[in-house]
Amino acid sequence: MDQPRKKRRARRGEPLPEGGILVVRGDLLDPDELESDARDNFDVYGFYGISVYAEVGGVDVDWIAGHKLRRAEWLVLFEVRHVLGAGLDLWDTGLSPHYDVVHADVVELVTRLVGCQHRLLRNVHYEEGGS
Amino acid sequence: MTAPDIALRANLNNEDDEGRNWALLRDAMDPAAIVEGAVVTAGTERFWSWVRIHRIDPDGQVHFEQLDADEARRISVERRSA
Numbered sequence: 599m600d601q602p603r604k605k606r607r608a609r610r611g612e613p614l615p616e617g618g619i620l621v622v623r624g625d626l627l628d629p630d631e632l633e634s635d636a637r638d639n640f641d642v643y644g645f646y647g648i649s650v651y652a653e654v655g656g657v658d659v660d661w662i663a664g665h666k667l668r669r670a671e672w673l674v675l676f677e678v679r680h681v682l683g684a685g686l687d688l689w690d691t692g693l694s695p696h697y698d699v700v701h702a703d704v705v706e707l708v709t710r711l712v713g714c715q716h717r718l719l720r721n722v723h724y725e726e727g728g729s
Numbered sequence: 730m731t732a733p734d735i736a737l738r739a740n741l742n743n744e745d746d747e748g749r750n751w752a753l754l755r756d757a758m759d760p761a762a763i764v765e766g767a768v769v770t771a772g773t774e775r776f777w778s779w780v781r782i783h784r785i786d787p788d789g790q791v792h793f794e795q796l797d798a799d800e801a802r803r804i805s806v807e808r809r810s811a
Contacts, residue, residue, distance in 0.1 A: 605788070608746040624742050625776040635740045638753055642790050649742040669741055669778045669795065693748040727770070727777040728733070728798050 604644035607698075610690040615652050617679030621688070621697065622662050623650045624670030626718070632708045639698065646707050647689065647698030652678070655694040662695065664723035671726075673719045684710040736762060736769035737791065741776055745792055750780065754789040763791055768805045 615621075625631075632648055639647040651662045663673055681688055686707065687700040701707035736759070739752035752771060757763045763782055771780040771793060779801035780793040796804070 605790075625740075625773070631740065631773070635743065638740075638756075639743075641753065642751075642788060649740070649744060651742075667742070669772065670776045672775075692744045692746045696744045696748070727772065727779065 605642055607643040607645070607647075607689075607691050610694060612654070612690045612694070614682070614688060615654050615678045617677065617682070619653050619678045620659055621650045621652045621676040621678055621681055621699075622659055622667065623648070623674045623676075624667035624672070624721075625674075626672050627674050627712050627716070629708050629712055632711065633704055636704050636707055640704070645698075645700055646702070646704045647691070647700050648707065648711060650676075650688075650697050650699055651695045652688075652697050653695070657695050660723075663721050666695075667721060668723045668725045669727050670721055671724045673721050675717045675719055676714050680715045681711070684714050686710050686714075733770050734758065735772060735774065735777055737771040737780070737793075738773065739771040739793075741772050741778060741795070745790075747792070749783055749792045749794050751793070752791050754785060754791050757791075766808065768796065768801045768808070 636646040689698045689700050691698045738756035743751050745751045754760050767782045778795040783792045785791050
């Protein structure tokens, strides 16, 4: 049976955010879930990617937490410089402020991201899924 | 409130090119229940939401948008009475 072709992921063509910019992912960093998400992304778009949001285009962590990630009780914050310093790429995929953290090897992607310096923050805008 | 059974395993960080969340149909508890317009729960036990299914692509990518519980209830009632 023919496999469906991978989709071409839209890139915005923006310059990389500066090193001190914060990158946010909703929920705790669970390596198994990260790997599963990266593999799902590969199956659709043809690259291993982990979705995050960045403080670009006039939005900050507070806005991201309240608009994009309000169902996440926990937020993980990275700095762009630490993500790139770990040998990971940051692709400006979809609509701003969405990005994918990317590496050609899925195990390296997860290991390097989990190993990046980061902070865990409780989401002050958290709204439980049933609310 | 305890998280309900999740109808569509998903990561709510994921966004498609139109800014909607997405998941894969293979991760649905009952793929037959994932149809356009359906209101279901999506996510994980820790990070979930009521959602409305927007579109299902031939490759199994499911696009959806998050709803508040009140919206989910209202839309479900409307769909049942339609």
